Amino acid sequence: MSGRKRLAMSTPKEGAAGKTGSWRVFKPVVDKEKCNQCGLCHMYCPDAAIDEELNVDLDFCKGCGICANECPKKAIEMVREEK
């Protein structure tokens, strides 16, 4: 992944609202077989919940679905959270 252009990014920390991942209804599940590590999900994630190694931080992911929508390989699926 060294060839990818890197942007300085902050990572979410626990704020006044606590871990915001509990707001989520759908969670992204990455199919590592299909993923070609392009890094678009990392770049577009509005909560910066996807790190450079493309792991989703489910403590802060709010399940907006932008990653699943933008994934060119359709490797991310939004799955309903189980209570």
Next chain:
Amino acid sequence: MLKAAGPDSVLVVPACCTSVIQGIYPNTAMNIPVYNVGFATAAASASGMSAAFRSMGKKTNVIVYAGDGGTLDIGIQALSGAFERGTDFLYICYDNEAYGNTGMQRSGGTPLGAKTTTTPGGKTDFKKDIDAIVAAHEPPYQATACAAYPQDLFKKVQKALTFRGPTFIHVLAPCPPGWRYETGKSVEVGKLAVKSGMWVLYEREYGKLTITGPSKAAIKKPVPLEEYLAPQGRFKGIDRKALETLKQRVDRTLKRFAQEEAGVC
């Protein structure tokens, strides 16, 4: 945006969505000093702040981060004043084309035909061209950006902060609840806005226009406007006449930008 500005920055925020995302006192989500001011006074407060920093010999970046209501409507007088005085600051307007915090009322930034809670039949007026108004003040640098192109936005903020004097960046920020589309489509809708020509990305450096890549492609071959409007609930059932007017307007704007860059007018 803040990453591009670095830690030596202060933020001046009028009433807007950013006032909300900071969290509840005494906690804050911001890592730099933030000054929350009244709706109409952001640019005026920043003007004083910038003057104070400069007279103390500090190079701290003063950044106003305001919504479209605080820029196009309520804050325009202070904005114009600060630009006229040549205040050394960066004004960023993030534009979701309505008053989102209070439940999506129409603003000067709402485009023709869009439904808001105060224009249930679709807005009958055009979006105010704030960039042309700012350009009339002849700032050293101004740009437009879109949240769907984060790298472009990052570069433009970095560049704007290298200039002395007032700089302006107008960012289109797609808003899922207000524009009534699914959250996952935020980036898609933002890109369609640029590709259809509804939103033109450009920079103006000492008056000289440079159109940014994606908008250059849009001028050559725009995607049909319907593709941008279709996913958004606010344009649902837009009448044919409004659609035609909107299309003509987009064509005219694109043509005007292409001609200006080519040096025709």
